[in-house]
Amino acid sequence: xxxxxxxxxxxxxxxxxxxxxxxxxxxxxxxxxxxxxxxxxxxxxxxxxxxxxxxxxxxxxxxxxxxxxxxxxxxxxxxxxxxxxxxxxxxxxxxxxxxxxxxxxxxxxxxxxxxxxxxxxxxxxxxxxxxxxxxxxx
Amino acid sequence: xxxxxxxxxxxxxxxxxxxxxxxxxxxxxxxxxxxxxxxxxxxxxxxxxxxxxxxxxxxxxxxxxxxxxxxxxxxxxxxxxxxxxxxxxxxxxxxxxxxxxxxxxxxxxxxxxxxxxxxxxxxxxxxxxxxxxxxxxxxxxxxxxxxxxxxxxxxxxxxxxxxxxxxxxxxxxxxxxxxxxxxxxxxxxxxxxxxxxxxxxxxxxxxxxxxxxxxxxxxxxxxxxxxxxxxxxxxxxxxxxxxxxxxxxxxxxxxxxxxxxxxxxxxxxxxxxxxxxxxxxxxxxxxxxxxxxxxxxxxxxxxxxxxxxxxxxxxxxxxxxxxxxxxxxxxxxxxxxxxxxxxxxxxxxxxxxxxxxxxxxxxxxxxxx
Numbered sequence: 001x002x003x004x005x006x007x008x009x010x011x012x013x014x015x016x017x018x019x020x021x022x023x024x025x026x027x028x029x030x031x032x033x034x035x036x037x038x039x040x041x042x043x044x045x046x047x048x049x050x051x052x053x054x055x056x057x058x059x060x061x062x063x064x065x066x067x068x069x070x071x072x073x074x075x076x077x078x079x080x081x082x083x084x085x086x087x088x089x090x091x092x093x094x095x096x097x098x099x100x101x102x103x104x105x106x107x108x109x110x111x112x113x114x115x116x117x118x119x120x121x122x123x124x125x126x127x128x129x130x131x132x133x134x135x136x137x138x
Numbered sequence: 139x140x141x142x143x144x145x146x147x148x149x150x151x152x153x154x155x156x157x158x159x160x161x162x163x164x165x166x167x168x169x170x171x172x173x174x175x176x177x178x179x180x181x182x183x184x185x186x187x188x189x190x191x192x193x194x195x196x197x198x199x200x201x202x203x204x205x206x207x208x209x210x211x212x213x214x215x216x217x218x219x220x221x222x223x224x225x226x227x228x229x230x231x232x233x234x235x236x237x238x239x240x241x242x243x244x245x246x247x248x249x250x251x252x253x254x255x256x257x258x259x260x261x262x263x264x265x266x267x268x269x270x271x272x273x274x275x276x277x278x279x280x281x282x283x284x285x286x287x288x289x290x291x292x293x294x295x296x297x298x299x300x301x302x303x304x305x306x307x308x309x310x311x312x313x314x315x316x317x318x319x320x321x322x323x324x325x326x327x328x329x330x331x332x333x334x335x336x337x338x339x340x341x342x343x344x345x346x347x348x349x350x351x352x353x354x355x356x357x358x359x360x361x362x363x364x365x366x367x368x369x370x371x372x373x374x375x376x377x378x379x380x381x382x383x384x385x386x387x388x389x390x391x392x393x394x395x396x397x398x399x400x401x402x403x404x405x406x407x408x409x410x411x412x413x414x415x416x417x418x419x420x421x422x423x424x425x426x427x428x429x430x431x432x433x434x435x436x437x438x439x440x441x442x443x444x445x446x447x448x449x450x451x452x453x454x455x456x457x458x459x460x461x462x463x464x465x466x467x468x469x470x471x472x473x474x475x476x477x478x479x480x481x482x483x484x485x486x487x488x489x490x491x492x493x494x495x496x497x498x499x500x501x502x503x504x505x506x507x
Contacts, residue, residue, distance in 0.1 A: 094374060096377060
């Protein structure tokens with residue numbers, strides 16, 4: 001059986017979540033590998049939730065919000081970007097495959113972009129294989 | 139302004155004398171200093187007579203004293219509290235000021251050169267003035283050799299920020315220069331002219347040269363630090379490496395409690411945020427086959443790293459606090475150094491630059507999204 005990656009998506013209410021909604025209402029097809037969690041803003045995402053998703057079995061994490069300059073709360077996405085940069089650097093230094101964390105800007109009108117992003121990510125993770133973080137070690 | 143203080147064989151006494159003058163002149167309301175008795179503890183000393191018990195150079199660090207400064211001054215209104223800080227405590231002080239956990243205007247800082255400190259338990263079991271004297275004697279050559287049979291704290295062995303002043307960075311109100319000197323003869327005081335003159339010191343033109351000793355020590359320490367960091371990152375590499383690095387962790391959270399940067403009273407790990415109900419635990423165990431108990435070992439350490447590594451001052455109190463001897467500090471400092479480099483940020487260097495987690499730039503990390 002082919003490996004089906006599990007992606008946890010943290011989407012901001014105002015842009016990416018609406019973009020995902022638009023993909024649905026426009027009947028754009030995309031792989032069902034993503035589980036979406038809606039946030040009010042990517043800037044509200046503590047890295048603990050990304051880490052926990054990994055440790056609990058996610059193969060990839062998509063964090064998506066408004067394009068720079070478009071944040072509903074003015075600058076939450078800039079704050080998120082910095083936090084994700086820190087998270088990715090830590091994962092990189094510890095050899096924990098930071099390329100499984102994707103940050104993407106997707107507006108409410110970009111249903112196609114959301115679908116394409118999920119497709120692209122699923123293909124990338126299929127090639128990469130399951131995440132090593134999910135296996136509990138005794 | 140810099141002045142040479144003749145210590146006449148009693149460096150502690152000379153410094154305590156200065157502390158007393160500042161107390162008597164009302165420059166500070168009280169001193170937060172290490173006090174020696176059967177062991178060493180910090181105390182907020184108001185009484186001039188009790189200041190006699192202060193041990194400015196005792197080579198041990200029961201806590202990172204910046205935490206105590208936060209407790210005393212956080213809410214302001216205390217007047218000036220004087221504090222004797224080692225360089226790593228001074229860096230933590232600077233970070234905590236920027237995080238609004240210390241009221242900067244309520245503190246009068248006396249910084250000092252530091253060659254290293256012992257673990258509290260080692261010091262307590264062999265407490266004798268010889269340990270302090272041995273270190274003081276080593277300042278002249280800048281060679282830190284621990285007392286027979288003992289080791290310095292691991293963080294001290296690889297410390298490169300061992301002076302209170304840096305070019306262009308934060309400078310304490312008063313800095314005690316020891317490196318390159320025999321403190322039993324003289325130490326160098328650095329501070330504002332008004333302050334030093336008020337204490338009866340004159341500007342000294344002819345200062346002993348200390349730079350060579352300082353840079354040579356820094357070079358040796360930097361080489362050791364690089365080695366230890368590379369070894370540590372190799373050991374903790376990958377999820378298996380990480381599990382093995384923390385395999386003896388007993389989840390006491392002492393590393394967090396003793397970290398000066400981990401100040402959050404409402405830390406997620408002090409709350410029930412990640413506690414589950416019995417049926418959730420059982421469902422979890424069923425899904426995975428088994429669940430480690432207590433859970434969230436890696437989650438705790440990685441999350442803490444995400445929250446504080448940008449401001450980690452590498453004081454190593456986490457390592458000292460660890461009851462099972464995990465060198466938490468080496469890993470956090472090694473990763474911290476890389477993360478801080480993203481922002482060209484040196485924790486504790488300056489009061490002006492905001493900590494990386496407190497700001498953002500519009501044109502940074504554009505390839506990330």
